[in-house]
Amino acid sequence: xxxxxxxxxxxxxxxxxxxxxxxxxxxxxxxxxxxxxxxxxxxxxxxxxxxxxxxxxxxxxxxxxxxxxxxxxxxxxxxxxxxxxxxxxxxxxxxxxxxxxxxxxxxxxxxxxxxxxxxxxxxxxxxxxxxxxxxxxxxxxx
Amino acid sequence: xxxxxxxxxxxxxxxxxxxxxxxxxxxxxxxxxxxxxxxxxxxxxxxxxxxxxxxxxxxxxxxxxxxxxxxxxxxxxxxxxxxxxxxxxxxxxxxxxxxxxxxxxxxxxxxxxxxxxxxxxxxxxxxxxxxxxxxxxxxxxxxxxxxxxxxxxxxxxxxxxxxxxxxxxxxxxxxxxxxxxxxxxxxxxxxxxxxxxxxxxxxxxxxxxxxxxxxxxxxxxxxxxxxxxxxxxxxxxxxxxxxxxxxxxxxxxxxxxxxxxxxxxxxxxxxxxxxxxxxxxxxxxxxxxxxxxxxxxxxxxxxxxxxxxxxxxxxxxxxxxxxxxxxxxxxxxxxxxxxxxxxxxxxxxxxxxxxxxxxxxxxxxxxxxxxxxxxxxxxxxxxxxxxxxxxxxxxxxxxxxxxxxxxxxxxxxxxxxxxx
Numbered sequence: 274x275x276x277x278x279x280x281x282x283x284x285x286x287x288x289x290x291x292x293x294x295x296x297x298x299x300x301x302x303x304x305x306x307x308x309x310x311x312x313x314x315x316x317x318x319x320x321x322x323x324x325x326x327x328x329x330x331x332x333x334x335x336x337x338x339x340x341x342x343x344x345x346x347x348x349x350x351x352x353x354x355x356x357x358x359x360x361x362x363x364x365x366x367x368x369x370x371x372x373x374x375x376x377x378x379x380x381x382x383x384x385x386x387x388x389x390x391x392x393x394x395x396x397x398x399x400x401x402x403x404x405x406x407x408x409x410x411x412x413x414x415x
Numbered sequence: 416x417x418x419x420x421x422x423x424x425x426x427x428x429x430x431x432x433x434x435x436x437x438x439x440x441x442x443x444x445x446x447x448x449x450x451x452x453x454x455x456x457x458x459x460x461x462x463x464x465x466x467x468x469x470x471x472x473x474x475x476x477x478x479x480x481x482x483x484x485x486x487x488x489x490x491x492x493x494x495x496x497x498x499x500x501x502x503x504x505x506x507x508x509x510x511x512x513x514x515x516x517x518x519x520x521x522x523x524x525x526x527x528x529x530x531x532x533x534x535x536x537x538x539x540x541x542x543x544x545x546x547x548x549x550x551x552x553x554x555x556x557x558x559x560x561x562x563x564x565x566x567x568x569x570x571x572x573x574x575x576x577x578x579x580x581x582x583x584x585x586x587x588x589x590x591x592x593x594x595x596x597x598x599x600x601x602x603x604x605x606x607x608x609x610x611x612x613x614x615x616x617x618x619x620x621x622x623x624x625x626x627x628x629x630x631x632x633x634x635x636x637x638x639x640x641x642x643x644x645x646x647x648x649x650x651x652x653x654x655x656x657x658x659x660x661x662x663x664x665x666x667x668x669x670x671x672x673x674x675x676x677x678x679x680x681x682x683x684x685x686x687x688x689x690x691x692x693x694x695x696x697x698x699x700x701x702x703x704x705x706x707x708x709x710x711x712x713x714x715x716x717x718x719x720x721x722x723x724x725x726x727x728x729x730x731x732x733x734x735x736x737x738x739x740x741x742x743x744x745x746x747x748x749x750x751x752x753x754x755x756x757x758x759x760x761x762x763x764x765x766x767x768x769x770x771x772x773x774x775x776x777x778x779x780x781x782x783x784x785x786x787x788x789x790x791x792x793x794x795x796x797x798x799x800x801x802x803x804x805x806x807x808x809x810x811x812x813x814x815x816x817x818x819x820x821x822x823x824x825x826x827x828x829x830x831x832x833x834x835x
Contacts, residue, residue, distance in 0.1 A: 326499040326506075327546035329824075332831040348831065353546045364834050369437030371834040403436070405548075 321410050327354035331364060333373055333411070338362070340387030341375065343411045349373060353406035362408040367394065367401070373408060416648065417532055417555055417582065419521040420562035421504060421539075423497075424550040424577075426517035427455035430496050431486050433548040434824045434832040442483040446471050449669045450487055450819065459483075487820040495825045499547045507539050510652045520559060522652040536578045555580035556587070559650045560643035563600045564590050564618065587646060591619035601640050606633075618644060662696070664689040665706070665759020672755045678707070679745060680808030685760040686741040687807060690734040691796075693762055694789060699730035702764040703737055705744035710756035721748025730766045733789055737762070738804055 322328045333347045341362055343349065349364070357363045359378040364371055367384070374384035374394065384394040384402075396402045423429065427445040432438045442459035446452065453474065456465050460483060465474055471485075478485065497516045505511045510522030523532055536553040543551050554565030561581060568590050569579045581590045597607040599618050615621050622644035630638040639649045664685040672678050682705060693700055704724040709716065723744040727736065741760055792802050822830035 324546070326502040330831050331834050334833050334835045337835070348828075349834065353548070354542075366436035369439070371434075371436065371832060373834040401439075 321350050321412075322352075323409070324352055324354045327406075328352050328409075329406070331371070331373075337386040337388050337391040338373055338375075341411070342413070343373065343387075343408075344413045346414075348412040348414075349408050350410040350412070351406040352409050355407040355409065357404055357407045364405045364408060366403045366405060367396070371405070376404065416557045417523040417527055417580075418557070418559055418562050418648075418652065419523055419532070419536060419553055419555045420514075420559070420566050421500075421519045421521060422552050422554075422566055423500060423517035424552055425455055425457050425461075426497075426549070427486075427488065427493055428457040428460070429549055430493050431484075431489075431821055432457070433496070435821075438484055442478070442481070443486065444471075444474075444478065444483065445486045445488055446819070447488060449667055451667070454488065485819055487818065489820050489823065491823045491826055492821065496547060496549060500543055500549050500551070503543050503546060504539070512652045520562070520652055523555070533578060533580045536580075537576050540576070540578055550577070552577045553579075555582070557582065557646045558643040558648045560600045560640055561587065561590075561646065564594050564598075564644075567594060567598060588619060591622055591644060592617055594618035596621050599640060599644070601636065606637070609633075660765065661761055661763040662689050662692050662700075663759060663761045664692070665757060667757045668755065671710075672758075673753065674751065675746075675749050677808075678749065678755060678758065679742070680806060682707075682741055682745050682758055682760065683738055683804065683806040684808050685758065686737045687734055687804060689760050689762050690732060690737045691793065693732045693737075693765075694793060696765075698765040698767065699732045700737075700762040700765050701727045701730040702762070703727065703740035703744060704761040704763070705741055705748065705758070706761070707745070707748055707755050707758045709753050713754070713756075716754055717752065719750055719753045721750070723748045730764075734792070734804060738806060742806070 318325075329351045331349050331351055333343050333349055334345060336345055343362075351364050355361075357376050359376065361376050362373065363376045363384075364373050365376075365384060366372075372384060372394070374386055377383050377385045377393075382396060384396075386393065428443040431443055431445065440459060441457075442463055442465075443455075443457040444453045444460050444465055445455040447454045450471055453465055453467065453469050453471060456467065460478070463478065463481060463483070465478060475485075493516060501511065501513050501519060504519055504521065508521045508523065509525060512520040512522075514520055523535075526532065526535065532555050536555060540551055540553055543549060552566055552569045554562045554567075554569060555578070556562045556565045565579045565581045568574070568581065569577055571593060572579070581587050594617060596602055596610050596616055596618055597604070599621065602610070602621075610616075610621065615624070622641060624641060626638045626641045626645075629641050642649050666681075666685070668681075672681065686703075702724055704722065706720070706722040708720040709718050711718070725740040725744045727740060731737070795802050822832075824830060824832050
């Protein structure tokens, strides 16, 4: 597997005491040549969250979305401000429970798991389905 | 000229429903600290006749037997949801005054020429609902006092959009005549009695009195109310930058506390929490007061109230200094042989964190000059770790009897809502 180095993680969001990367001493000598090149570090929140007020984190349970890369106990980023479309991964409430599935609008509307071991959920007459939000990312910890 | 008042409908009860889809249409009540009284009711619970502020034990049996759901208050969660709602409002409107955890005034003057304010508010409402799950109501009117009345009209007229605007003379008159005088903002119970004696029972009658006369007969506050009811703006949108003047942390205890060994750690917890708030406000304080009292309701038992203030020569926001002062204040007011029911700490006489005034004389309790230390503690405690000071009670924050609290859905990694 090939990986590309993206950059370092923002330290201001990490609660632990950190060591500053650039220590410039005041007393003498030539100032650090790196100081002009300091860019703000990569912030995971910025990467994962577009609309903070509308974003909630939830925990996935089970294997039904394994095909989409959502493992058991993954943390899902759910943005309630994004309107789901055909094939969006959504969090929906059905029969008083939250589920995470792929939304299919055609040929017949259903909530489709991404694992052949699980059956699709069709919405029966009288059943209430509410789409809570669109899943924009899954954080799997290894 | 238009302002708006946004109010979250049955806020705490609505919050409890956001991550519990199974509670749709189920009556919900939320209880005060220590599960004493009902402080929020869903529409269904209101319909069952559960009054605001009734002691829980009085309605418990009936409410539960009819399938109601009860929660202890979860202010961590409500606070986060409130911040989200306010955040969205601030994205829409340049002038937002957060008035309470579930209310905000909006200044719409600058938007009036570009938008139809009613449609604009409806759009804002549906967006807040979609993005957060919190249902809000919006009242639009020329003055703050009238926005509150516009909001009441939503309820009275059962407006399906939950948004109501009163702007023309006729609309305002119609709303005022239907508002009992005691529902006018700032008119309390005693004032209502006075006004009723003078045959003033609705808001229109109050609005029609000459303001000068009101000032002579009553006071300048009521005069302002009258002017506002007439559509003359006296109260403006206030920015929330104005710093707090004092910070109070106090609790009633779930179980009676009798000895210093139990009481001191509790007071220390209050001190730690209060100082966290102080640092959050970027202030330093130079006055620390502690109070303790027995329950006024158990009057067959000996009663005691104690209150003591400690002056600090140098303003501080270091928890260690406040803990020291809290101890100095508590020891002289504590007497054994009493059942304490409540205690608290009050920090006051604030100065801005960055200004520093040295005391003329050597301060025996010279504050710790190590602000980084407290910063790190705050950072750690904001995460999951809890760093305690030795004198704190580490098991529970205060001896509260609360066992029906919902998870901290939005603020704790360990309590996230689960989806399958």
